Amino acid sequence: MPIEVNGKTYETDEEGYLTNIQEWEKGVAEVMSKEDDLELTDDHWAIIEFLREYYEEYQIAPAVRVLTKAVGKKMGKEKGNSKYLYGLFPYGPAKQACRYAGLPKPTGCV
Secondary structure (H helix, E strand, O other), X not given: OOEXXXXXXXXXXXXXXXXXXXXXXXXXHHHHHHHOOOOOOHHHHHHHHHHHHHHHHHOOOOOHHHHHHHHHHHHOOOOOOHHHHHHHXXXXXXXXXXXXXXXXXXXXXX
């Protein structure tokens, strides 16, 4: 089901992930978060940007355990834990945040 951002249409797969990650822009995350009734804060954006950098380096969207560990390593233990990440992304930090970041569904997520 496609989404529209600023007059441009973006194709998504059946689970709502962008089919072309190169097309991502911040407006995509904003539209997706509104659909989930979630207002993006600076904390959300920090994780989204972290995920985009992680994907650029490793060419893989991390599952939640790997994400938690990587966030802790880069941003500190207070942010690198499941409670913090689920507080930001209640539908699953890896799945929901990767979708907002325009990345594929993380490996190992159902």
